[in-house]
Amino acid sequence: MAAVLGYSGRVTLNALYAGATVCVLMVETVNWMVVQPLRGKGLRLRSTVEHFVEFGVNSMPIVGMICFLIGVIMAMQSAYTLQKWGATIFIANLVGVSALRELAPLMTAILITGRNGSAITAEIGTMKVAEEIDALQVMGLNPTKFLVVPKFLAMVLAVPCATALAMFIMIFGGFVVGVYVLGIDATAYFNQTALALESKDLFTGMTKSVFFAIVICWVGVYRGFQVEGGAEGVGKQTTSSVVTSIFLIIIVDLVWTALFYFS
Amino acid sequence: MNGETENIIEVKDLVVKYGDRTVLNGINLTVKRGEVFVILGGSGCGKSTLLRNLVGLMRPYSGQIVIDGQDFTAMSDEERIELRRRIGMCFQGSALFNSMTVGDNVALPLREHTRLEESTIQIMTKIKLDLVGLGGFENYMPSELSGGMKKRAGLARAMAMDPEMIFYDEPSAGLDPIVGAGLDMLIRKMQSTFNLTSVVVTHEMESVKLIADRVCMLKDGEVVGLGGLETLKRLDHPFVQQFFERRPDEEGGDNAAYLNSLTGTD
Numbered sequence: 438m439a440a441v442l443g444y445s446g447r448v449t450l451n452a453l454y455a456g457a458t459v460c461v462l463m464v465e466t467v468n469w470m471v472v473q474p475l476r477g478k479g480l481r482l483r484s485t486v487e488h489f490v491e492f493g494v495n496s497m498p499i500v501g502m503i504c505f506l507i508g509v510i511m512a513m514q515s516a517y518t519l520q521k522w523g524a525t526i527f528i529a530n531l532v533g534v535s536a537l538r539e540l541a542p543l544m545t546a547i548l549i550t551g552r553n554g555s556a557i558t559a560e561i562g563t564m565k566v567a568e569e570i571d572a573l574q575v576m577g578l579n580p581t582k583f584l585v586v587p588k589f590l591a592m593v594l595a596v597p598c599a600t601a602l603a604m605f606i607m608i609f610g611g612f613v614v615g616v617y618v619l620g621i622d623a624t625a626y627f628n629q630t631a632l633a634l635e636s637k638d639l640f641t642g643m644t645k646s647v648f649f650a651i652v653i654c655w656v657g658v659y660r661g662f663q664v665e666g667g668a669e670g671v672g673k674q675t676t677s678s679v680v681t682s683i684f685l686i687i688i689v690d691l692v693w694t695a696l697f698y699f700s
Numbered sequence: 701m702n703g704e705t706e707n708i709i710e711v712k713d714l715v716v717k718y719g720d721r722t723v724l725n726g727i728n729l730t731v732k733r734g735e736v737f738v739i740l741g742g743s744g745c746g747k748s749t750l751l752r753n754l755v756g757l758m759r760p761y762s763g764q765i766v767i768d769g770q771d772f773t774a775m776s777d778e779e780r781i782e783l784r785r786r787i788g789m790c791f792q793g794s795a796l797f798n799s800m801t802v803g804d805n806v807a808l809p810l811r812e813h814t815r816l817e818e819s820t821i822q823i824m825t826k827i828k829l830d831l832v833g834l835g836g837f838e839n840y841m842p843s844e845l846s847g848g849m850k851k852r853a854g855l856a857r858a859m860a861m862d863p864e865m866i867f868y869d870e871p872s873a874g875l876d877p878i879v880g881a882g883l884d885m886l887i888r889k890m891q892s893t894f895n896l897t898s899v900v901v902t903h904e905m906e907s908v909k910l911i912a913d914r915v916c917m918l919k920d921g922e923v924v925g926l927g928g929l930e931t932l933k934r935l936d937h938p939f940v941q942q943f944f945e946r947r948p949d950e951e952g953g954d955n956a957a958y959l960n961s962l963t964g965t966d
Contacts, residue, residue, distance in 0.1 A: 563798075564797075564798075567793055567795060567798070568791045568792070568793055568795040569795050569796075569797055569798070571752075571757050571791065571795065572789070572791060572795040572796075572797075574756075574757060574784075575755050575756075575757065575784060575787065575788075575789045576784065576808070576809050576812075576857075577780070577781040577782075577784035577785055577809075577813065578808075578809075578812055
């Protein structure tokens with residue numbers, strides 16, 4: 438009995454401590470991103486741009502390819518049923534709406550988590566093991582300003598851009614199946630897609646992508662700073678980073694979907 | 701703050717704990733301005749912990765660290781930044797930023813803390829690298845350097861802001877005797893040229909003989925000897941004598957007890 442109480446007590450305390458650390462991280466990030474630049478303490482723009490290229494531009498091949506294939510798959514799956522009623526034109530509706538509202542933001546976020554979220558954790562974790570973070574502090578340089586803010590800004594700009602492109606590519610995937618496999622008229626497909634989509638779809642998709650970006654960056658950074666104990670520690674936290682990130686992305690997705698479509 | 705105090709660093713009753721484990725148990729010492737102060741001790745005696753507290757990477761459980769008349773332990777992180785410009789630290793693994801060239805590493809404090817022009821910063825970088833014998837290596841990445849060269853680059857970076865105090869964490873660790881001696885001479889040269897106060901944590905006796913003005917020996921989180929090297933050698937403390945004579949711990953012991961522990965009967 439005492440062991441159970443002790444265990445649950447420790448778990449609660451650890452969770453509270455972790456929560457506190459995350460809150461401090463969030464406050465520090467906003468501080469060094471918004472407050473300090475206004476005081477003239479600068480922003481590392483070059484680092485931000487370099488990270489943007491890595492997160493947004495270099496991810497596009499894999500994000501584009503996967504989203505195209507998902508568009509294709511969705512079209513094929515829906516065609517299977519819609520063909521029975523000669524209603525294959527509605528593939529355009531289905532692919533368009535799913536892509537914008539749900540699938541493009543989600544797939545982009547998950548792919549970027551796997552690719553860049555893990556890289557962020559590994560980079561910061563390795564720096565921590567090599568005492569580079571300590572070196573920054575001893576030199577009077579704030580690690581949040583140096584390491585977190587550039588990544589945060591880059592992620593918040595890159596993920597929505599990638600998502601927007603992914604939405605388009607996913608619809609294009611459906612288009613290819615609809616027009617070249619099922620023989621739907623190209624103009625008709627295009628018009629049907631345009632008819633089916635409303636601005637709310639785009640707006641909700643893009644809003645979600647911004648919040649996904651915030652999750653990816655902060656989870657990646659937090660796990661990076663948690664690393665201890667050498668290579669094994671780096672590996673452990675990197676895995677944990679991707680898993681936690683994906684989990685939180687789905688939760689955020691749930692929250693926004695409920696807010697936009699269910700209240 | 702109050703003119704030139706003779707003791708630039710004062711440690712008063714420092715107690716440091718990791719969770720429930722007390723690592724430093726009431727440390728009292730002073731470092732005089734411009735001297736090379738060596739902290740000696742066996743593995744796990746708390747010397748690296750002491751160093752980390754002196755540079756503010758850890759906060760102690762209790763006690764005070766006064767640097768140049770200011771209470772370092774009581775300062776907030778923001779207030780510490782000012783003082784940190786006057787401190788440099790050389791880490792055991794050199795802790796160079798692997799994503800930047802050696803030149804960028806050395807220039808980093810200058811770029812962040814000063815408003816100097818880029819050309820001036822480049823010149824200062826070259827000067828600091830020349831000082832440590834790495835002239836011409838500005839464009840090398842840290843991974844392309846040997847261990848000794850990395851430590852020198854780390855020292856150049858620590859010297860970039862012309863600090864008044866430098867802290868060295870095991871400078872000769874992992875270096876061959878020749879390179880290690882070279883680094884020791886460099887430490888002495890820095891101290892004599894710039895009147896730099898240097899605090900060195902080490903356990904290499906040969907280094908200590910070359911560089912130390914005063915020595916402090918730690919054992920199990922307590923100071924067991926403090927003073928000049930000669931004074932310490934004459935100190936009648938068993939651990940101090942064992943350390944200087946490089947004598948290993950006695951092996952053997954109670955055979956009956958050992959047998960019991962092996963066979964599990966007891």
